[in-house]
Amino acid sequence: MSAYLVRRLVHLVPTFLGATFLAFFVLQIAPGDFLTQWALDPKIRPETIERMRHNFGLDRPLLLQYLIWLKNLLHGDLGISFMYQRPVLEVVWPRIENSLILVGLSLLFLYLIGIPIGIYQALRPYTLPDYVVSFLAYFGLAIPNFFFMLILIFLLVKFKFAYGWTPFPIGGMTSQGFEQLPPLRQWVDILWHAILPAFVVVTADLSGLTRVMRAQVMEVLGQDYIRTARSKGLAERVVLYKHALRNAVIPIIANIGGLLPGLISGAGLVEVVANWPGITPLLLDALNQQDLYVNVGIIALSSLLLIVGNILGDLLLALVDPRIRYG
Amino acid sequence: MRKAVRLVALVSVFFAAGALAQTFVWPAKWTTAKPGEAKPGGTLVDYTISDFRTMNPFITAEADSIPDLMTMNGLGLAMRDPTTGEWIPYMATSWEVSEDQTEITFKIRKGMKWSDGEPITADDWIMTYRIHMDPDVGSNLRDTFFIGDKPVTLEKIDDYTLKFVYPKPDAEAFAIASLSPWPAHVFGPVYEEKGAEGIKGMWGLNEDPKKIVTWGPFVVEAYRPGERVIFKRNPYFGEWNKDEAGNPLPYLERYQVNIYKDLNAALAAFLTGEIDVFYPRTVEHIAQIKKAIKAGKLDATLKVNASPIASSQFVVFNWNKKSNPFKEKLFRSAKFRKAMSHLINRQAVVDVVYGGLGTPMYGSVYPVLTQWINPNAPKYPYDPKKAAQLLAELGFKKKDKDGYLVDAEGNRLEFNLSTNAGNNQREQIAKIIVDEAKKVGVKINFRPIDFNTLVGQLLSKGDDRPFDAIIIGLTGGGLDWPFGSNVIPCRANLHLWNRSGTCLDPRETLMEALYYKGRTTLDFKERVKIGYRLQEVEGDLQPIVYIAGPNYHVAWNNKLAGFHPDEIISSIWGSYELPLLYQAK
Numbered sequence: 001m002s003a004y005l006v007r008r009l010v011h012l013v014p015t016f017l018g019a020t021f022l023a024f025f026v027l028q029i030a031p032g033d034f035l036t037q038w039a040l041d042p043k044i045r046p047e048t049i050e051r052m053r054h055n056f057g058l059d060r061p062l063l064l065q066y067l068i069w070l071k072n073l074l075h076g077d078l079g080i081s082f083m084y085q086r087p088v089l090e091v092v093w094p095r096i097e098n099s100l101i102l103v104g105l106s107l108l109f110l111y112l113i114g115i116p117i118g119i120y121q122a123l124r125p126y127t128l129p130d131y132v133v134s135f136l137a138y139f140g141l142a143i144p145n146f147f148f149m150l151i152l153i154f155l156l157v158k159f160k161f162a163y164g165w166t167p168f169p170i171g172g173m174t175s176q177g178f179e180q181l182p183p184l185r186q187w188v189d190i191l192w193h194a195i196l197p198a199f200v201v202v203t204a205d206l207s208g209l210t211r212v213m214r215a216q217v218m219e220v221l222g223q224d225y226i227r228t229a230r231s232k233g234l235a236e237r238v239v240l241y242k243h244a245l246r247n248a249v250i251p252i253i254a255n256i257g258g259l260l261p262g263l264i265s266g267a268g269l270v271e272v273v274a275n276w277p278g279i280t281p282l283l284l285d286a287l288n289q290q291d292l293y294v295n296v297g298i299i300a301l302s303s304l305l306l307i308v309g310n311i312l313g314d315l316l317l318a319l320v321d322p323r324i325r326y327g
Numbered sequence: 328m329r330k331a332v333r334l335v336a337l338v339s340v341f342f343a344a345g346a347l348a349q350t351f352v353w354p355a356k357w358t359t360a361k362p363g364e365a366k367p368g369g370t371l372v373d374y375t376i377s378d379f380r381t382m383n384p385f386i387t388a389e390a391d392s393i394p395d396l397m398t399m400n401g402l403g404l405a406m407r408d409p410t411t412g413e414w415i416p417y418m419a420t421s422w423e424v425s426e427d428q429t430e431i432t433f434k435i436r437k438g439m440k441w442s443d444g445e446p447i448t449a450d451d452w453i454m455t456y457r458i459h460m461d462p463d464v465g466s467n468l469r470d471t472f473f474i475g476d477k478p479v480t481l482e483k484i485d486d487y488t489l490k491f492v493y494p495k496p497d498a499e500a501f502a503i504a505s506l507s508p509w510p511a512h513v514f515g516p517v518y519e520e521k522g523a524e525g526i527k528g529m530w531g532l533n534e535d536p537k538k539i540v541t542w543g544p545f546v547v548e549a550y551r552p553g554e555r556v557i558f559k560r561n562p563y564f565g566e567w568n569k570d571e572a573g574n575p576l577p578y579l580e581r582y583q584v585n586i587y588k589d590l591n592a593a594l595a596a597f598l599t600g601e602i603d604v605f606y607p608r609t610v611e612h613i614a615q616i617k618k619a620i621k622a623g624k625l626d627a628t629l630k631v632n633a634s635p636i637a638s639s640q641f642v643v644f645n646w647n648k649k650s651n652p653f654k655e656k657l658f659r660s661a662k663f664r665k666a667m668s669h670l671i672n673r674q675a676v677v678d679v680v681y682g683g684l685g686t687p688m689y690g691s692v693y694p695v696l697t698q699w700i701n702p703n704a705p706k707y708p709y710d711p712k713k714a715a716q717l718l719a720e721l722g723f724k725k726k727d728k729d730g731y732l733v734d735a736e737g738n739r740l741e742f743n744l745s746t747n748a749g750n751n752q753r754e755q756i757a758k759i760i761v762d763e764a765k766k767v768g769v770k771i772n773f774r775p776i777d778f779n780t781l782v783g784q785l786l787s788k789g790d791d792r793p794f795d796a797i798i799i800g801l802t803g804g805g806l807d808w809p810f811g812s813n814v815i816p817c818r819a820n821l822h823l824w825n826r827s828g829t830c831l832d833p834r835e836t837l838m839e840a841l842y843y844k845g846r847t848t849l850d851f852k853e854r855v856k857i858g859y860r861l862q863e864v865e866g867d868l869q870p871i872v873y874i875a876g877p878n879y880h881v882a883w884n885n886k887l888a889g890f891h892p893d894e895i896i897s898s899i900w901g902s903y904e905l906p907l908l909y910q911a912k
Contacts, residue, residue, distance in 0.1 A: 036783075275588065
């Protein structure tokens with residue numbers, strides 16, 4: 001087991017180097033750089049732009065820039081954000097925290113809703129409730145998240161016009177006067193803001209999870225050992241939750257590792273539309289403005305988490321599935 | 328040998344009993360509030376569409392930055408009276424201009440204090456200037472202290488007297504001198520000890536707000552990344568800023584700016600009363616606000632088409648095409664460019680692209696700068712017949728089998744036009760131009776390309792540059808001298824049509840001479856005359872064919888009052904003076 005782990009960790013190095021180099025290279029072959037946006041500003045002299053380009057190290061050869069970045073990375077330094085003139089981690093981290101709240105909450109919703117629904121469907125396949133739930137789940141998958149969020153905001157504004165208050169806030173992460181609230185109330189306030197966007201994020205993933213869960217449970221329920229369990233007179237509840245479910249959730253657990261990078265890469269355009277100050281709005285700014293080290297930094301962090309997540313997923317799999325052993 | 332030029336009567340200087348503060352009185356004509364009507368307290372919630380980047384005034388680069396918000400967009404020794412556009416003393420009480428117009432000596436207002444209670448003196452300006460001028464700091468303001476390649480210098484005469492020395496008389500002398508000060512007792516010790524790197528490390532977004540110091544009406548209270556910044560009233564500001572009734576300013580207790588990455592989110596927030604001000608960009612925004620007001624859901628004031636915005640869209644033709652003598656000759660011909668101007672249906676652009684909420688343009692001076700617009704400068708408005716006639720004079724008399732004009736040698740009148748891909752407005756403008764051109768037999772191949780590639784093409788130098796014609800825009804342009812130092816001179820980097828490094832047309836040479844003449848004329852009226860002449864030459868040369876620009880609209884929630892009177896609501900003056908706003912409901 002430990003030999004396997006060491007081997008996987010060694011594999012991590014070339015994968016990480018490849019991913020970051022590719023990111024660095026692709027971002028840099030796009031025409032222009034961070035300073036191009038000022039090239040057409042009548043107030044800024046071209047000498048100034050050249051001087052800043054030199055200060056940012058953007059006039060160096062590409063490979064050299066990458067090697068310097070790698071060297072700094074070994075010291076835990078992801079470089080400087082050109083937009084903010086601060087270390088990348090300092091800029092990115094508060095946004096990642098915000099995204100974590102949203103994504104974490106939506107994952108919680110996903111499992112709390114998705115797994116029971118999948119089981120429910122598996123127990124009553126090809127019935128009206130099964131079709132209705134499937135339809136709704138597919139509807140959630142089909143509608144783009146950002147658009148769904150826009151519709152909800154539109155409805156909230158209508159609601160506000162009609163009744164003078166809203167059940168959920170119209171975008172944002174905290175209320176006016178947030179700073180004056182006691183810590184517990186602050187958390188409640190954030191959760192209250194997060195519920196709607198988190199729900200929207202869940203709608204996109206729900207169909208996938210329920211379909212897998214439904215198929216898994218149905219398949220396991222058809223196995224010989226379930227028939228054996230039933231025939232020896234075990235209660236249906238025990239059959240279902242002790243024997244069937246443990247086997248049915250294996251692929252879902254194997255998938256958990258893959259969710260890790262998703263945790264920091266944010267909830268996508270929902271964050272923009274719902275005005276949630278997560279990582280996506282920052283990443284979009286950074287891409288637009290070619291803020292090189294913010295982009296590479298985010299890619300580096302998420303590829304690192306993807307690799308680590310995959311290892312974790314494999315280990316979890318070995319933990320829940322006694323048939324799997326790594327040698 | 329000095330003479331006092333003016334001491335603006337508007338500033339009433341008096342010494343309050345005990346406190347020695349020399350008061351600046353905010354004129355009642357800058358607001359719709361009646362004297363004595365305003366009450367203290369309340370909050371203004373405004374918004375911005377891009378996140379704040381820093382609280383550090385020396386490295387900030389974006390519009391609406393936190394340092395700008397704290398200093399009312401960088402006010403300093405002088406400010407402009409929005410009703411006249413003239414410079415008046417603000418943090419100074421008076422100034423003197425030397426005979427040769429290269430020195431301005433300011434008397435600093437006494438009794439002003441920083442938000443931490445320290446006095447504001449000449450040293451603060453000196454330190455601010457020094458840090459801005461340090462190339463290693465990378466301040467965006469550094470370039471404004473250069474006239475040509477020579478720097479403007481700043482000397483301290485005594486604690487309350489400052490002297491700006493200019494390499495030559497300059498139209499923007501007061502704009503340069505209006506420099507907003509920052510506290511020397513905060514930045515000075517760090518700068519002396521650690522230099523530029525020390526300064527760059529200060530006042531990041533995670534700085535403790537208690538350490539932020541300003542002279543302005545509001546100082547940072549809290550910042551939440553990507554969400555909002557909250558300012559609270561600076562009590563020391565009210566010691567020297569009063570209304571005409573003698574009340575301390577600002578009236579408001581708090582000032583908050585929310586960040587909305589998506590304009591629709593900002594609109595929703597305005598409609599539901601979460602933010603107090605909104606700047607509509609499209610017909611849909613305006614329609615939604617109107618609908619909400621009409622239905623009684625929103626108690627707000629909406630000012631549509633308050634003024635044009637100081638921004639422009641234009642077509643520029645490339646004069647440097649050595650590899651294609653036919654096109655080079657064509658693009659260098661003023662007659663051809665006039666014909667192209669006649670082909671641009673500006674009204675259609677305003678109607679289609681800006682939904683009727685725009686203003687046609689014929690020259691480089693933005694229509695909002697009314698005192699600068701020469702009404703007699705030549706214009707070549709939409710007129711396809713005249714265009715066809717001018718093209719015939721250039722030799723394009725016959726049409727080929729595809730219906731396009733050709734000259735005697737059989738060269739077809741055809742060129743490429745590009746703009747930055749993804750800019751819907753510019754792409755729509757291009758389509759209107761292509762359609763109109765086709766009607767008279769000019770073939771234009773429109774191909775949008777990536778913005779940065781486009782910029783690369785525009786800024787390329789030499790006698791063979793890689794484009795035919797480009798639709799692009801520039802923004803900015805000063806009230807003091809609305810012609811671009813980077814645009815008009817023939818060697819300038821934004822002399823977009825000709826980057827050969829020399830003037831090719833005698834009118835270019837003349838424009839350059841007039842530019843420098845105006846730039847070095849301190850007298851406003853004299854300068855306007857030169858500006859008029861410059862616009863006439865420009866109109867005749869048509870180096871750039873201007874199209875149109877959008878208009879400025881604003882809406883505010885009526886729970887706030889004290890906004891500008893209608894005459895001074897514009898993209899230049901905005902819709903309010905922050906210290907004069909108050910909560911009415």
